Amino acid sequence: MSWLQLVVNTDAEHVDEISDSLTELGALSVTWQDAADQPVYEPPLNTTPIWQNTRILALFEEDTDPESLLLHFHAVLSADVPLSYELQRLADQEWTRVWMSDFHPMRFGERLWICPSWTSPPEPDAVNILLDPGLAFGTGTHPTTALCLEWLDAQTNFAGKRVIDYGCGSGILAIAAAKLGSTENWAVDIDPQALLATRDNAEKNGVSAMIYTALPEAFTLPQADVLLANILANPLISLAKTFAEYLPAGAPIVLSGILQTQADMVVTAYATYFEQLSVTEKEGWVRVVGYKRG
Numbered sequence: 001m002s003w004l005q006l007v008v009n010t011d012a013e014h015v016d017e018i019s020d021s022l023t024e025l026g027a028l029s030v031t032w033q034d035a036a037d038q039p040v041y042e043p044p045l046n047t048t049p050i051w052q053n054t055r056i057l058a059l060f061e062e063d064t065d066p067e068s069l070l071l072h073f074h075a076v077l078s079a080d081v082p083l084s085y086e087l088q089r090l091a092d093q094e095w096t097r098v099w100m101s102d103f104h105p106m107r108f109g110e111r112l113w114i115c116p117s118w119t120s121p122p123e124p125d126a127v128n129i130l131l132d133p134g135l136a137f138g139t140g141t142h143p144t145t146a147l148c149l150e151w152l153d154a155q156t157n158f159a160g161k162r163v164i165d166y167g168c169g170s171g172i173l174a175i176a177a178a179k180l181g182s183t184e185n186w187a188v189d190i191d192p193q194a195l196l197a198t199r200d201n202a203e204k205n206g207v208s209a210m211i212y213t214a215l216p217e218a219f220t221l222p223q224a225d226v227l228l229a230n231i232l233a234n235p236l237i238s239l240a241k242t243f244a245e246y247l248p249a250g251a252p253i254v255l256s257g258i259l260q261t262q263a264d265m266v267v268t269a270y271a272t273y274f275e276q277l278s279v280t281e282k283e284g285w286v287r288v289v290g291y292k293r294g
């Protein structure tokens with residue numbers, strides 16, 4: 001099985017517009033990464049620095065016609081969007097191999113470790129999550145994931161909790177929550193591939209019994225104790241009211257995937273339903289944490 005991958009380099013301001021366009025064009029998944037953190041695809045030396053800020057990876061079915069895809073891509077974007085791009089054929093195996101060379105155990109906060117399965121956890125008594133890179137986003141290398149993992153690590157009262165991981169990708173946040181003691185963890189994603197990856201990763205970590213997966217349209221839940229969502233700013237803003245309905249008064253919400261320049265608009269959208277909103281920055285990305293109003 002192979003995939004057609006469109007790799008787009010752009011500046012941080014245009015991530016949302018381009019990601020939305022790629023979704024509109026039928027991408028199976030759209031993920032992004034800070035180019036500086038990702039040595040796999042070195043930017044060409046003559047690339048304007050601003051275009052190197054962010055790299056968007058969009059995966060399409062293998063039988064997608066590349067010419068028609070590029071034609072439509074240009075048609076849906078505004079003419080002044082700064083970008084460079086490259087089309088690649090990607091086999092599942094290749095995807096895994098390129099990441100393996102750059103993936104090593106990483107610690108988040110005091111006790112949470114993400115370890116690839118081919119390494120030995122450096123601290124066997126820590127909370128170790130075994131996670132291998134795959135097609136779904138979420139290995140901990142991206143600051144947006146790291147911000148959520150650091151928040152999770154700082155929680156001391158997860159025993160018996162019900163958690164929602166909205167935009168679960170690899171399931172990394174739901175699995176971390178389960179390993180920290182929460183008993184019912186709902187992993188939700190628009191991408192069926194992410195739900196498969198989450199189930200697979202949950203099994204490898206021995207927490208399958210605590211993880212439930214669902215597409216957003218199939219997801220109904222009375223209320224949870226915590227909601228984490230690492231998706232882009234625009235979907236987060238659209239989902240503010242829905243998320244508020246999933247939480248009782250006083251329950252925390254953790255939002256990530258937000259550029260520093262977008263923090264104010266996310267805070268404004270959530271202030272209607274949540275209070276004590278705080279913003280934490282990491283490498284140009286922010287996490288917003290708040291508590292459901294009473």
Ligand SMILES: C[S@@+](CC[C@H](N)C(=O)[O-])C[C@H]1O[C@@H](n2cnc3c(N)ncnc32)[C@H](O)[C@@H]1O
Nearest residue numbers: 137138145167168169189190191194230231235
């Ligand atoms: C940046 S990844 C986050 C993955 C993982 N939770 C992490 O923290 O690393 C965002 C995920 O959200 C999913 N997603 C994007 N928009 C969504 C939406 N409106 N509803 C549910 N999932 C969405 C994407 O398919 C992707 O898997």
